[in-house]
Amino acid sequence: MIKAILIFNNHGKPRLSKFYEHYSEDTEQQIIRETFHLVSKRDENVCNFLEGGILIGGSDNKLIYRHYATLYFVFCVDSSESELGILDLIQVFVETLDKCFENVCELDLIFHVDKVHNILGEMVMGGMVLETNMNEIITQVDSQNKMEKSEAGIAGAPARAVSAVKNMNLPEMPKNINIGDISIKVPNMPSFK
């Protein structure tokens, strides 16, 4: 099963954390830090698997990760999962995010944590994979958005804030996440390994 799904940026700032086993809040934060430490010190071009940190269960668990531009996507899984399968799953997740947010970038994850959780919820539930078909996932997310829109009415108006915020002068202006194959707007980015 998948024990945890973590997304953090190159500086170790968590952007999403989802644990499928209960840990105390404190331990969760420690796990995120430990995982970042393990993953970030690895070179590019080495393999995408490594043994899990002590806190999350040591060598019985594997960390399977991908590094896209500014973000690390890390899945911590036990021995019942196929490593390459999970690698593909990460890809499906990112492609789905990319479709839902239209060129997803780190800011989308920051400002729409709830949406990201929703999308993830359509793929993984209780640590098990619910759906791998991207179109199916997007259909579900779409129908939720429609419901949201229909309910929003006037309350949904104050929304321009986000786009304004996006153009504010931010300390690090993240690039688009480069997911290799599908519609990329940023030229000359090396495709991920």
Added chain:
Amino acid sequence: MPAVSKGDGMRGLAVFISDIRNCKSKEAEIKRINKELANIRSKFKGDKALDGYSKKKYVCKLLFIFLLGHDIDFGHMEAVNLLSSNKYTEKQIGYLFISVLVNSNSELIRLINNAIKNDLSSRNPTFMCLALHCIANVGSREMAEAFAGEIPRILVAGDTMDSVKQSAALCLLRLYKTCPDLVLMGEWTSRVVHLLNDQHMGVVTAAISLITCLSQKNPDEFKTCVSLAVSRLSRIVSSASTDLQDYTYYFVPAPWLSCKLLRLLQCYPPPEDGAVKGRLVECLETILNKAQEPPKSKKVQHSNAKNAILFEAIALIIHYDSEPNLLVRACNQLGQFLQHRETNLRYLALESMCTLASSEFSHEAVKTHIETVINALKTERDVSVRQRAADLLYAMCDRSNAKQIVAEMLSYLETADYSIREEMVLKVAILAEKYAVDYSWYVDTILNLIRIAGDYVSEEVWYRVIQIVINRDDVQGYAAKTVFEALQAPACHENMVKVGGYILGEFGNLIAGDPRSSPLVQFNLLHSKFHLCSVPTRALLLSAYIKFINLFPETKSTIQEVLRCDSQIRNSDVELQQRAVEYLKLSSIASTDVLATVLEEMPPFPERESSILAKLKKKKGPGAVSVELEDGKREGGELNGGGERGDTPAMSASNASTPSPSADLLGLRPAPAVGSAPPSVGSLLVDVFSEGPAAASAGVNDDGFLSSAPPPAASEEPAPPLPEAEDLLNKFVCKNNGVLFENQLLQIGIKSEYRQNLGRMYLFYGNKTSVQFVSFSTAVSCPGELPTQLNLQTKTVEPLIEGGAQVQQVVNIECLTDFIDAPLLNIKFRYGGALQNITLKLPVTINKFFQPTEMVSQEFFQRWKQLSQPQQEAQKIFKSGHGIDTEVVKAKLLGLGTALLENVDPNPENFVCAGVIQTKGQQVGCLLRLEPNAQAQPGEQMYRLTLRSSKDTVSKRICDLLSEQF
């Protein structure tokens, strides 16, 4: 069109997030967050009712704050309000909050459960999915109790939407994992298995996880899934890449589901049905064939997906281990991957090949890749991959290639990553021992190990080489010569000095003929290292010196000179000082004959499992560490440990009065053993000069400074004693050693010894998992009046127990006066973050302080009559628990600590015993009579137990304790 339009959002939230992101320092961030928390808190508490939008906004803020690592301890109620709303947006955010910030407050859960119940019956698929997600995320027992009956119904109902079915399957799986007792599959089994045939691939994807888990637990009930899985797999494998439409991923049809199907099949042996098996073999062959076809796409995703299936197919082939043809093909395929340019594939190929190497069909085929693997060990850039290569070399090693592999691993050790060195050392040591044809090669290898990676050579490794040298006379001379040469290096590792000291002390005579290694040269060589060594090593060297005096009388004066010098005889270390004094005295007083007997060559060690192997197993594996295994290890490992060494009195002399069977005599173990069992002067040396009290006082000091131990690391209150603590205590009334407690994580073994009113208990805490216990602390406490009755002293234990390791703790016990309650032992540690808090009763009972008293019939009854006041007697009549077996009863009574008196009672069926309880203040005589009615029908058998003693509380307590034993 993007599915999430970027415009909609909440202004307040966006502003808050931007504020946080613009904070220049951590302090500013915390300040901003605290301000926001105060704001939200006041809004939630305020009089004005908040509208759904505001609630949603604030809950989102809380979620964001939580993600940044701040505790959120409020807002749950608002979240429950949101999830009970009819609006999707509010409901969704409410559920999200609860899922992220799970709270086990039962009042809250009750409210949530109500909302979930409504949503499940709403027939709105979106709401149902939200509710199912929430159950799966929280997964508490209360939720399982509320919904475990309902969810299977939703899962198999004909009119349930596919997306709801998917969620229901995984929700049920989650509940089954938390509370298997509440999820009763009985009537649903067959319909659940048939979900494998569902038209919707998503449903199959979700259901297969559920079925796999259920099959692992109840393989028989679910075995029909095998044929269904095979036919589903076969349909996927033989389909064209376009057949499965959306489930085709980069030209590979349903790769995820294929992997899961292959995993499910790994829960079972090969299908018995010939047709099914044939179909499966065909699938596996097709998968292997496809690997050779040219790729349909150059994208890495395409090859990933294809290879994911391939690796699972290979895992299944290895699992079946019955098709030589497929095994060899699998091996060849992996061989290709070993040289693949993708690091991931090399990693996985090495990993899979490890399991393949243990199959008899493919072991030879795996061996052909040895050069590639060695090359991987040398050249891979990624330590994860190198580690796998080392594992594989270890797995493929046999007699034919051992020398090559060991040599390669040794040379790799010189540059290996620090993180894997210890494991590498263990592996080399094991392989060298296992495949040693000539033992000189073995000795060379281990000495090389110490030379190259001395810091990583654990005690087990060098203990083992000494065991082997002592047991094999053909290698002793060679070993002596080799260590002598090795010691000549200007800087040699302390472990080398230890091995050298030990071996020369035993077998130095075998090379003494050569003037270049004459006795005096040997001694000077050893002694030149002495001052650079730690205390345990020096202690060992002192023992080697006294052995030299026996082996080479001509060195006697030189060695005595060394022993006599102030730095030895007045050494501040009590162990060294004592050895110097004792050895000096021994060498000057004892005759040559006595000396020769005392310092005789060590007898061969009994053959045991290699202690190193045990250590590696512990390091690597989930295997439980039992006290027995540990003991085996310790006795096996410590060359010099143990009371069984009666025939080498010198070596056991300093140990003779040390109660622990595992305490070592050379004092080589680090602090715990040395400190806890200070070697006091043994029986032999007592004759030479009596220094008992000094040693005893050393012991007291040792324990004394420990009472000022730091407070336990974990701050939580000790848990109340476990419900079974009393039963566990009762198990130890008639025995002193055994396993006191065991759960999935921890095993606690006990060894104890009592003499007069004193006792010493060794507690062995074994970590059964492969993960460290951190913040490990134990506390022994005396409830109630006990502190005035019993005096307990103990040392703190190391706060860290490595996975598979065991630590020991000594409790010194002094009985001041008779007592009833048992002391409490509280153990706390963190395992994977969760605090474990266990309280047990320490099995110290009043009968432990019994001294058996032999007496004849007349005397017994005379005393019996003297104790005739009513309060001096305690009596119980009770049913026999396990039938009456005389031998068992006798054993129990002896275990109680009393003397079992034969031919005292006129009725030979009865048992009578006598003993005196020794406390510091007084002695309490105690007489016991146990009358069985053995003639009665089984099940009707009764005992009458009568206790008489000079103290009413003692009679009563022993009567209570003993009556639980039959």
